[in-house]
Amino acid sequence: MAQFATPISSMDSAAALCLVLILATTIASPAVDAQQTNNVGCITSERDALLSLRAGITSDPRNLFSSWNGQDCCQWSGVRCNNRTGHVVKLDFRNNLFLDDIYRSWYSENPHGMRGNISSSLLALHHLEYLDLSGNYLGGVGVPIPRFFASFQSLVYLNLSCMDFDSKVPPQLGNLSRLLYLDISNIWNPNRYSMHIKDISWLLCLPLLRFLDISGVDLSAIDNWVQAVNMLPNLRALHLRNCELVFPHTPIVHSNLTSLEILDLADSGFHTINPAYWFWDVGTIRYLDLTNNEISEAFPNAMGNMTSLEVLRLGGNNLAGVKLKVLENLCNLRVLTLWSNQINQDISQFMEELPHCAWSKIESLDMSLTNLTGEIPKWINQWTDLSILQLSSNRLEGPVPPELFKLEKLKQLYLDGNYFNGSILEEHLATLVNLEELDLSYNSLHMMISSNWIPPFQLHLAYFPGCKMGSHFPLWLKGQKDIIYLDISDAGIVDNLPDWFWSVCSNVIYLNISFNQISGRLPKTLEFMSSAVIFDLNSNNLTGTLPKLPKQLAELDISRNSLSGPLPQNFGGPLLEDLLLSENSINGTIPIYICEMQLVVLDLAKNFLVGHLPRCSEGTTKLSRSISALVLNENSLSGEFSSFLESCSQLVLLDLAQNNFVGELPTWLADKLPDLSYLLLRHNKFSGSIPVQLTQLGHLQYVDLAYNRISGSIPRTLANLKAMAQETESLGNPLRWTYERPANPDTNDSPKYSDSLAVVMKGQYLDYTGNIIYMVGLDLSCNRLVGEIPDELTSLVGLNNLNVSHNQLSGRIPEKVGLLRLLESLDLSYNEISGEIPPGLSEITALSRLNLSYNNLSGRIPSGNQLQSLIDPESSYIGNNYLCGPPLSRNCWEPDATGGDIDEQQQEAKYFYVGLVAGFVFGLWLVFIIVLFRTCAGSARSGAVPSRWTRLPQGLELQLSRG
Structure with a gap:
């Protein structure tokens, strides 16, 4: 921190400015209404002001205003009046349904927030002391916090967090000199509106402030923020998370924050924890959060002096070789998070170095993603207050010690992503009466629990993917009525889905039972699961038709099951973004209802769908404005290239392969689908030539037009495909083709499941999961193309698959083919290509499959280690009668009586015949x-x-x- 030596005159000027602002607001304020209370105790002018507020609200999902009837506004929901004067002193419209479920807020737009605008008629509430509008949408793009809020001179509490205000924070908030609590944080707003402050001197006018949270507000233009907050002597909590703070190098000499207890500087751009930073001097700090910065140094000795410290959060930094000796005096330590640092220690050694005086007090320890090794020590049962233990994604091994399960206060236990082995018995879990979250996924653990066991706990989160739970469905889940997140994927279950399953899961947000062999018929409706956001049921034996979907559902995957029948004309799920139903037995046509959904990913591949694509109204359908990936391969769909796709400007992936589409490829692809990156049209009946306009698609990196009736020549302008002409690592691919389970917000878990997309490469169908974004290919095989292979194709240096086989191409192989050094598969077979094989072909070190068979090639086959390491290399050249040299048996050098070789003999033979x-x-x-x-x-x-x-x-x- 910088040394801000502020002259006294400057401080006097700031105080004078505050006084002027306060006096100006007082003079400008309208006269206070006489206390004309009516018979029911509500002041008429204040009731009118509240009614004006309600008139400005356009949406009230929680029906907060349903009680706003009658004359007594003091009885209305969210309103409180002074019992003696009748004046409105409190307005509380806090949207707890949003704020208490941060995960849901990131997955979909807040469904419970009020919408509208804030009426300035509230100025009539001169005695308002408490105002909470958090979690609602009462602003919008370019709409700042209303300046008239500064006229509420009696306010002591103002909470405008998680709203959609934008632009500059009004400095007039400095007029609220009585404020004790100010929260204008914007960090959890899913719309991420941008608020900023360029002059923070107005904070000096709030001397009574105890709580300040401006997280998510841009402070990058301010270099004296430390000086400003240092002038708030009563401050107890300061939250500056993700504010893009500027950190001067020279530290402040002395801190005035003698009452500060909570300091949150997470996501703030720390590069160093300078031992002279101002907050190390504040001995009253109990909570210090430096999460998600770039700290790499050892702990400063000054940290050992913070003996009041109870919560220390250092996760998401670059700490390595942490020495905990400096913490030995932190006897009040209750919470320590160090996730995603390179601790690189044996877990027993690490835990032994933690302050012994705090062993019985530590309540939460998060060491996920820290490269811990070894076995959990048996003496962990000495940590008697431990309620949260997170050891995810390390290299821990051995059995889970029974002593761990003797910690009766455990509420959260995360052991996922390690190398634990052995069995988890019901007697192990029987003592964990307070357990709420349990994650044992991705280990080598076996759940040995009898079918009649009744757990003593109620889980909110139950994650067991990769655990072997036995072939029978885990019946002990029947009594778990509070489950919100459930994952039993890849658990070896071969059983019917019990009848009680859907009622037990009626409150889930996330449900994953994929990759088992679970049978059963889906219910006709799942609308009763009103909280559901993600369903992943893929790779099972579920039957029935697609049920009516919950209103809040965002992602649904029932691919690789046995669903049948047609898609319903209206299957609900108005907020659905990803719908994956591939590899079922769904028949009939695609319903027009699809057009009214705001899908981002639609995968109906490998079914029995027929007919044309739905005739959605261009420009008016929700689907056309949102769809990013449309996957319909391996059906029996027909018709020409749908004009509906012209309005799908966000489309990134289009897969219509293996259908019965006809007609010519449209020339409007580049104009209408500017983000198109993957175009898969193989095995259809498309005709005509390759449109030159296709080459104007700047993001196009994978094109598969194989097995059609396309004629003409290969356009030389294909060299203009920019995404194919650059290294794969530099591609800015916009495709999101992954499903994520809900991540622990403190560990940043990577996705546990990714769907796949089949592409043809190296002569076979390959399933690419998340790696599809690195596929760069051009497949024009099995068409009616003529002419030469353009030399310009060698500029597409990002290609890893090039296939132009089974055409009528002639001419020579481009001389500079060696420039395509990332090629893994090259197929030029079954054409009429002549001449010699360019020597540069041997320089393609990535090449693993080469097919030049059945052409008119001649001369010696180039030598090179890569060409010699091909699988079955001889088959790459068969059908070319004038090729010689390894790996063919036809040698280019055979001794004769004169000692000459075959090349000389061929030359002599030529002269002889002449x-x-x-x-x-x-x-x-x-x-x-x-x-x-x-x-x-x-x-x-x-x-x-x-x-x-x-x-x-x-x-x-x-x-x-x-x-």
Whole structure:
């Protein structure tokens, strides 16, 4: 921190400014209404002001205003009046349904928040002391916090957090000199409106402030924020999370924050924990949060002096080789989070170094993603107050010690992503009466629990993917009525889904039973599951038709099951973003209802769908404005390239492969689908030529037009495909093709499941999961293309798959093919390509499959380690009768009697045949001359010698006569 040596005159000026602001507001405030209370105790002018507020609200999902009837506004919901004067002193419209479920707020737009605007008629509430509008949508783009809030001179509490205000924070808030609590944080707003402060000096006018939270507000233009907050002597809690703070190098000499207990500087850009920073001096701090910064140094010795410290959060930094000796005096320590740092220690050694005086007090320890090794020590049962233990994603091994399960206060236990083995018995869990969250996923653990066991706990979160729970469905879940997150995927279950399952899961937000062999029929409706956000039921044996979906559902995956029948004309799920129903037995047509959904991903591949794509109204359908991935391959859909797709401007992936589509490829692809990155149209009946406009798609990186009826030549302008002409690592691919389970907000868990997309490469179908974003390919095989392979294709250096086989291409292989150094598969087979194989082909070190068979290639096959390491390399060249050299048995060098090689013999043979032809022609001329001579000789004897003939030399004449 910087040393802010502020002159006294400057501080006096700031105080004078505050006084002027307060006096100006007081003078400008309208006169206080006389206390004209009516018979029911509500002041008429204040009731009118509240009614004006209600008139500005356009949406009230929680029906807060349903009680606003009658004359006594003091009885209305969210309103409190002073019992003596009748004045309104409190307005509380806090949206707890949003604020208490941060995870849901990130997954979908807040469904419970009020919408509208705030009426300035509230100025009539001169005695208002408490105002809470948090979690509602009463602003919008370009709408700042209303300035008239500064006129509520009696306010002591103001909470505008998690709203959609935008732009500059009004400095007039400094007029609220009585404020004790101010929260304008914006960090949990899913819309991420941008509020900023360029001058924070108005904080000096709030000397009584005890709580200040401006998290998520941009403070990057301020370099004296430390000076400002240091002038708030009564401050007890300061939250500056994710404020883009500027940290001067020179620390402040002395801190005035002698009452500060809570300091939150998470996500604030710390690069160092300078031992002279101002907060190390504040001995009253009980809570210190430096999460998600870039700290890499060892703990400063000053940290050991913070003996009041109870909560220390350092997760998400770059700490390495942490030495805990400095913490030995922190005997009040209750919470320690160090997740996602490189601790690189044995867990027993690490825990042994924690302050012994705090062992019986520590309530929460999060060491996820810290590269801990070894086995959990058996003496962990000495940590008798431990209620949260998070050891996810380390290298811990061995059995889970029974002593761990003796910690009766445990509420959260995360052991996922390690190498634990052995069994978890019901007697282990029987003592955990307070357990609420349990994650044992992705270990080698077996759940040995009998079917009639009744747990003593009620879980909110139950994660067991990858655990072997036995072939029978875990019946002990029947009594778990409070489950919100349930994951029993890949658990080896081979059983019917019990009837009680859906009622037990009626309150779930996240449900995952995928990758088992669970049978059963889906219910006709799941609308009763009103809290559901994600359902993942894929890869089971579920039957029935698609049920009516919950209103809040955002993601649904029932792919790889046995659903049948047509899709319902209206299956609900108005907020659904991802719908994956591939590999079922769904038949019929795609209903028009799809057009009214705001889907981002729609996957109906590998079903029995027929007919045309629905005729959605262009530009008016929700689907066209939201769809990013449309996957319909392996159905029996027909018709021409749908004009509906013209309005899908967000489309990134289009897969219509293996259907019956006809007609020419449209020329509007580049204009209408600017983000298109993957175009898969193989195995259809498309005709015509490749439109030149296709090459204008700047993001296009995978094109599969194989097995169609496309004719003409390969456009040379394909070289303009920018996404294919750059290294894969630099691609800015916008496709989101993953499902995430709810991540622990303190560990940043990576996705446990990714769906896959089949692409053809190396002569076979391959399933690419998250790696699809790195696929760069061009497949034009099995069409009617003619002409040469353009040399310009060698500029597409990002290609890892190039296939133009089974066409009628001629000419030579491009000489610079070696520039395609990322190629893994190259197939030019079954064409009429001639000439020699360019030597540069051997420089493609990534090449693992090469097919040049059945062409007219000649000459020596280039040598090179990569070409020699191909699988079955000889088959790459068969059908080319003039190729020689390894790996073919036809050698280019065979010794003969003269010691020459086959190349020389071929050269000599060429000269021989030329000489033979010349000799034959010369012989014919000789015969002609002899015949002519004899004719002339006969004529001479008769005295008729032509004048144009001269006499031959005597020797030659004699030879000819003898001939």
